[in-house]
Structures are given as structure tokens and as C-alpha cells.
Amino acid sequence: MLYTPELAPIAQSLALSSLIAALPLLTVFVTLGVLRWKAHFAGLAGLAVALLVAIVGYKMPIHLAGLSATQGIVFGLFPIMWIVLNAIWLYELTVASGRFEDLRKVINRISDDPRIQAVMIAFGFGGLLEALAGFGAPVAITGVMLLAVGFTPMRAATVVLLANTAPVAFGAIGIPIITAGNLTGIDYHTIGAYVGHQTPVIALFVPLFLVLLADGRRGVTQVWPLALVVGAVFAVTQWVSATWISTELTDIIASLSAIAAAVIMLRFWKPQGSAEARERLLRERIAEEEATGQEPTGTPGGGVDTVTVTTTDLTTRRVVMALFPYLLVIAVFSLAKLWTPLTNALAATDVKIPWPGLHGSIVNSAGEAVSSTTYTLTWLSGAGSLLLICGVITAIVYRVGARRTIGLWGATVSKLRFSILTVGAVLGLAYVMNQSGQTITIGTWIAGTGAAFAFLSPILGWLGTAVTGSDTSANALFATLQQAAAERAGLDPTLLVAANTSGGVVGKMISPQNLAIAATAVGLVGRESEIFRKVIGWSIGLLLALCLLVGLQSSVLSWMLP
Numbered sequence: 060m061l062y063t064p065e066l067a068p069i070a071q072s073l074a075l076s077s078l079i080a081a082l083p084l085l086t087v088f089v090t091l092g093v094l095r096w097k098a099h100f101a102g103l104a105g106l107a108v109a110l111l112v113a114i115v116g117y118k119m120p121i122h123l124a125g126l127s128a129t130q131g132i133v134f135g136l137f138p139i140m141w142i143v144l145n146a147i148w149l150y151e152l153t154v155a156s157g158r159f160e161d162l163r164k165v166i167n168r169i170s171d172d173p174r175i176q177a178v179m180i181a182f183g184f185g186g187l188l189e190a191l192a193g194f195g196a197p198v199a200i201t202g203v204m205l206l207a208v209g210f211t212p213m214r215a216a217t218v219v220l221l222a223n224t225a226p227v228a229f230g231a232i233g234i235p236i237i238t239a240g241n242l243t244g245i246d247y248h249t250i251g252a253y254v255g256h257q258t259p260v261i262a263l264f265v266p267l268f269l270v271l272l273a274d275g276r277r278g279v280t281q282v283w284p285l286a287l288v289v290g291a292v293f294a295v296t297q298w299v300s301a302t303w304i305s306t307e308l309t310d311i312i313a314s315l316s317a318i319a320a321a322v323i324m325l326r327f328w329k330p331q332g333s334a335e336a337r338e339r340l341l342r343e344r345i346a347e348e349e350a351t352g353q354e355p356t357g358t359p360g361g362g363v364d365t366v367t368v369t370t371t372d373l374t375t376r377r378v379v380m381a382l383f384p385y386l387l388v389i390a391v392f393s394l395a396k397l398w399t400p401l402t403n404a405l406a407a408t409d410v411k412i413p414w415p416g417l418h419g420s421i422v423n424s425a426g427e428a429v430s431s432t433t434y435t436l437t438w439l440s441g442a443g444s445l446l447l448i449c450g451v452i453t454a455i456v457y458r459v460g461a462r463r464t465i466g467l468w469g470a471t472v473s474k475l476r477f478s479i480l481t482v483g484a485v486l487g488l489a490y491v492m493n494q495s496g497q498t499i500t501i502g503t504w505i506a507g508t509g510a511a512f513a514f515l516s517p518i519l520g521w522l523g524t525a526v527t528g529s530d531t532s533a534n535a536l537f538a539t540l541q542q543a544a545a546e547r548a549g550l551d552p553t554l555l556v557a558a559n560t561s562g563g564v565v566g567k568m569i570s571p572q573n574l575a576i577a578a579t580a581v582g583l584v585g586r587e588s589e590i591f592r593k594v595i596g597w598s599i600g601l602l603l604a605l606c607l608l609v610g611l612q613s614s615v616l617s618w619m620l621p
Contacts, residue, residue: 060120062421064496066503068117077504079116080497083109083488084526087571091588092595098575098587099477102484105571109488113495124491126417130434131490135483135572137436139195139528140475141443143482143576146199148471149384149450150580155467156457161381163207164373170325172333173209173340174282177273178266178289180204181222183318184385186293189226190310191392192442195528195576197223200385202580209337210273211344212581217593218272220568220577224601225262225293227530227564228254229301229310231442232396235530235563236306239538239556248306252621253557255301255309258564259294260608261601262313266290268597274336281331288324293317302621307397384453391445405440412436421494431494431535477584481575482528489527493536498526502537506544513548514610516541516555517562521602528572530563550613554620558609565601568594 069076087105090096096104110128113119119127153159166176181201188197198219205215228235229251236254240247266286270278279286297313304312379386394401411433413419418432438444454464492498502519506512519541523533534556541559545552567573574587583590612619 060123060420062119062123063424063426064119064421064494064499065117066496066500068496073500073504073507076116077501079112080492080500082112083492083497084522087485087488088591091571091574091591095588097477097585098571098578099480099484101588102481102488102571106484106488106491109491109495109497112497113491117495117497119495123417123420124495126414127490127494128487130414130417130432131487132483133434134490135486136479138441138443139486139572140479140482141441142192142446143195143199143443143478143579144468144471144475145443145446145450146196147203147475147580148468149388149446149453150200150203151467151471152450152453152457152459152464153384155463156459158381158383158457159207161373161377162204165378165381166204166208168373169322171337172282172330173336174270174273174278175285175321175325175330176208177205177210177218177222177269178282178286179318179321180208181219182266182269182289182293183314183321185219185222186226186310186314186317187389189223189230190232190314191389191396192231192446195573196442196446197226198573198577199580200388202577206581209340209344211340211347212583213347213586213589213593214273214340214343215581216577216583216590218269219580220573220590220594221272221597222265222269223567223573224564225258225265225297226310226314227524227567228258228560229297229306230530233307233309235534235560238531239534239560242535242538243542243552243556245542245553245556249553249621250557250560251306251309252302253553254560255298256619256621257557257561257605257608257612259298261561261564261605262297263290263294266293274339277332278336281336284328285321285324285330289317289321292320380457383456384449387449387452388446391449392442395440395445408439410436410438417494429494431490474584475579478575478579481587482572485526485528485571485575489532492526498523498536499540502540506540509548510550512544513550513555513558513613514606516544516558517565517602517605517609520559520562520564521566521598523559524563524566525570528567528570530560530567533563533566534560551620554609554613558605561605561609562602565598565605569598 067073067076069079083105086108087101090101090104110124113124114121185197185201202215202219236251237247239250266289270282270286293313296316297309300309300312395405414432414434419428421429505515508515519537520533523536524530537559538556541555542552545555574590578584578587
């Protein structure tokens with residue numbers, strides 16, 4: 060039985076069909092943000108509504124809807140949760156070996172100011188991880204690093220989610236932009252240049268926002284010079300690299316430049332109020348631990364301050380060993396993603412699996428089978444497998460025994476069980492919405508606004524990334540739709556395809572997938588709804604700013620474009 064998604068199946072009305080198609084997303088956001096359900100319950104509820112809409116509203120055969128959900132669930136497990144599992148396991152190895160305390164001291168030697176640490180770890184190092192690995196790796200790794208320097212779990216989660224914005228468009232060696240280019244036929248270097256004239260506007264201010272999250276307005280008043288320098292260096296180098304150097308290397312260049320700028324500036328400038336900021340952060344953490352019945356990790360006047368004093372016992376060997384897992388991750392991913400012979404060799408191991416019972420059963424309006432029903436098993440080339448290799452090497456170097464290493468991996472799986480359920484359910488929802496036609500209905504309705512669509516186009520990227528947790532997936536969904544809508548409205552197709560990518564970067568922080576990863580990394584499983592309420596305002600605010608920017612770039616600010 061062949062199934063062709065219908066664009067407006069509800070009373071032949073595109074607007075009414077869009078409203079019905081949006082019910083799965085509304086279910087997730089309302090249950091998370093209003094009813095405060097746990098993320099896995101919200102995800103399962105959204106998946107159930109998506110299946111109901113697909114079967115009843117879109118007349119999708121029951122077995123095809125179910126198979127779409129299974130494909131999405133498997134994709135959520137591998138590669139998504141495979142990445143997160145091995146990223147957190149790598150962290151557990153450093154804790155078990157006793158090296159994580161040294162890492163804390165190394166970070167404090169660079170700067171013992173928690174507001175600066177938030178910028179350097181979440182924005183600088185997180186941007187580098189996004190450039191090389193993507194998916195949930197930056198959130199998982201930088202989240203636990205912020206915990207190490209004294210941040211409370213909730214503050215760490217919100218900081219890393221907001222930081223994981225500007226680098227997303229060029230993440231995983233530019234895959235979102237390359238995907239958009241392949242689908243639209245527009246040179247991806249050109250799309251990358253356009254994106255490089257949009258996301259730097261966000262990047263300029265993100266470090267300031269992180270300082271605000273870390274220590275409020277007082278922190279901004281005391282640390283704004285460094286935050287502004289880091290944001291400006293990242294923005295300028297992202298702009299220059301995307302325009303004239305390389306789409307694939309843009310975030311690597313921008314992140315390394317931002318980190319270097321911070322290190323150099325700290326040699327000549329010191330922030331005010333560092334001790335007081337550490338004290339406030341420590342008191343907050345102690346209060347939170349006491350409220351949840353945990354053993355306090357320090358006392359006012361001690362804790363974080365003690366770490367600063369004892370950094371003098373760090374030898375060169377201890378510094379190298381403390382940084383080893385993260386230097387190894389950078390080295391392995393750089394080789395795997397940038398050295399063409401190795402990249403090709405790893406890609407050759409990928410296994411493409413036409414999803415049984417589903418592949419060939421969903422066709423477009425031209426009668427052609429859709430390609431989304433093919434599942435690619437990246438068993439060796441995927442980021443999760445590379446992180447597993449890094450973990451094994453780290454365990455050997457740190458002399459963590461095989462039995463304990465395997466035990467830690469098993470314990471991490473147990474720790475992630477609810478996050479695995481959440482991500483599986485959300486990706487199942489995404490696949491059902493996509494393959495039944497729900498997502499395209501919503502996108503087509505928004506795209507029917509004519510010239511005003513220039514202001515609204517980032518919303519599609521935001522929506523796609525919020526649903527799937529991936530800017531690449533958002534481009535796979537909407538890039539060609541953006542192109543067609545632009546041509547109908549007499550707008551620049553490249554601008555709107557780029558806007559889809561840029562819109563996605565501010566949608567990632569509210570995707571249930573990313574919320575689950577952040578919650579798991581910092582030990583807040585079950586409190587995803589709290590994290591969601593703290594970041595949703597930032598996501599919408601940045602989206603509105605992008606909508607305004609893209610709308611103006613289509614007219615009075617066209618001079619900004621390459």
C-alpha cells in the first residue's frame with residue numbers, strides 16, 4: 060500500500076490542517092512548560108498525539124505510522140543517545156580516576172572567576188565541540204565541566220543550552236549548511252556566507268547573556284569587557300571565515316580565536332568582584348544541595364576558594380593528564396572530520412538500511428519514493444563511536460581497570476534510561492510528523508504569506524530544530540520549501556535558505572532532546588520542564604531578533620549580504 064502525504068487533509072483547508080498538525084508540538088510544550096510533566100511523559104504524550112493526527116487526520120495507514128515512529132525511535136537511540144552516553148561515560152572515567160579535580164584546578168588557574176569560566180567553557184570550548192562533534196556532545200561535556208567549577212546544576216544547564224546557539228549553524232563541520240546546499244542546488248559556500256552574515260549578530264551578544272545568567276546584572280557590569288571581546292572576536296572570525304575561508308572550518312576558527320582572545324586579555328585585565336561571585340555561587344550550590352537532601356560539597360569561604368589556593372600544586376604532567384580526555388577528543392575528531400582519507404574511510408563503513416515495511420511505501424506527489432525512509436547506521440564514523448574510542452584510550456591512560464570501566468559504562472546507561480526514553484519518543488514524534496506530512500503542512504502555511512515571509516522564514520528553522528533537535532534535520536525538512544516560497548514571493552532564495560539555518564540555532568535550546576541531554580548531564584533528570592521554562596524566553600527573544608534581521612536584510616539591509 061502506497062501513501063502520499065496530503066498537504067491540506069482537514070476540510071481541504073491549509074490553515075485548519077496546520078492547526079491540527081501542530082497539536083503534537085503543542086502537546087509537548089504545554090505538558091513541559093505549563094503542566095510541568097517529566098520530559099519522558101511529555102515526549103510519549105506528543106508521540107501519541109502525532110500518531111493520532113497521522114492516522115485519523117492524514118489518513119496514514121496505521122502500520123506505516125507505527126513504522127515511522129520505530130525508525131525515529133531507533134535514530135534517537137543511535138546516533139543521538141549513543142553520543143550522549145559515551146560523552147557522559149568519558150566524564151565518569153575522569154571522575155573515577157581522580158583527574159577531574161585536577162581539571163577543576165586547571166580551569167581555575169586560567170581564571171577563578173565563574174562568570175569568565177562560563178564564557179570560556181560553555182561558549183568557547185562548547186563551540187569547538189559543536190564544530191567537531193555536534194548533536195548533544197557540547198551540552199553534555201560542558202555541562203559537567205561547569206558543575207566541576209562550582210555551578211549549580213540548574214544554572215549550568217541553562218548556561219550551556221544558551222551557549223549552544225551561534226555555533227550550531229556551522230556545527231559538525233558545516234553539515235547543516237552542506238545539507239541545505241545539496242537539497243536546493245545552491246552552492247553551499249554561498250549559503251554559508253549568508254549564514255555568516257546572520258549568526259554573528261547573535262554571537263556578539265551571547266557571552267554577555269551568559270554572564271547575565273551566571274551572575275545577574277552585577278556580573279555584566281563587572282565582566283562586560285571580556286564578554287564583549289570574546290563575542291566580538293567570535294562574531295568577526297565567524298563572519299570572515301564563512302565569507303572567505305571555509306564553511307566547514309568556520310566554527311573551529313571562531314571558537315579557537317575566541318578562547319585565545321580571552322586568554323590573552325586575562326593577562327592584562329582582571330575582573331572585579333571575582334571572590335564575591337564565587338562566594339555567591341557557592342552559597343547557592345550549598346542551599347540547593349541542602350534543599351534536596353544532598354551532602355554539601357563545601358562551606359562558605361571554602362569550597363571553590365580552596366581550589367584557587369591549591370592550584371599551585373599542579374605540575375605540568377598533572378595539567379596534561381587533566382586535559383588529556385578533551386585534547387584527545389579534539390585530536391580524534393579533527394582527524395576524523397578534517398583528514399580526507401580518514402573521513403572517506405570511516406564514511407565507507409556506514410550501512411544504509413531501507414526501513415523494513417516502510418521504505419518505498421511513502422511517495423511524494425510525483426510518485427517518487429521519499430529518501431527519509433532509509434536509515435544510515437554510522438557504527439564507526441559517528442560521533443558516539445569516536446567518543447567511545449576516546450573513552451577506551453582514556454581508561455587505558457588513566458589506568459582504570461577493565462571491570463570498572465565496563466561497570467561505569469553500564470551505570471551510565473542506567474543513569475540515562477529516562478533520557479533515552481525521552482529522546483526516543485521525541486524523535487519518533489518527529490519522524491511521524493515528517494513522513495505523514497504534518498511538518499510540511501505547517502511550513503507551507505507559514506510560507507504562504509508572500510513578501511512578509513522574509514520576516515517569518517527563520518520560524519521554520521526554529522520549528523524544525525525544536526522538533527528534531529538538529530539544524531541539519533530542519534534544513535532537510537524546510538530548505539527546498541524556503542527556496543520555492545522565496546521564488547514565488549520574488550525574494551532571494553539563498554537568503555531564506557540561510558534564514559532557515561540561522562533560525563534553527565535558537566530553536567535547539569528548547570528541543571526536548573537537548574533538554575533531556577542537559578538534564579542528564581547535570582543530574583536534573585525529571586526536571587526538564589524547569590529548564591524549559593528558564594530558556595524558552597531566550598529562545599523566543601533571539602528568534603524575534605533573527606526574524607527582524609532577515610526581514611530587513613531582504614530590503615533596507617541588503618548591503619549586509621555577501
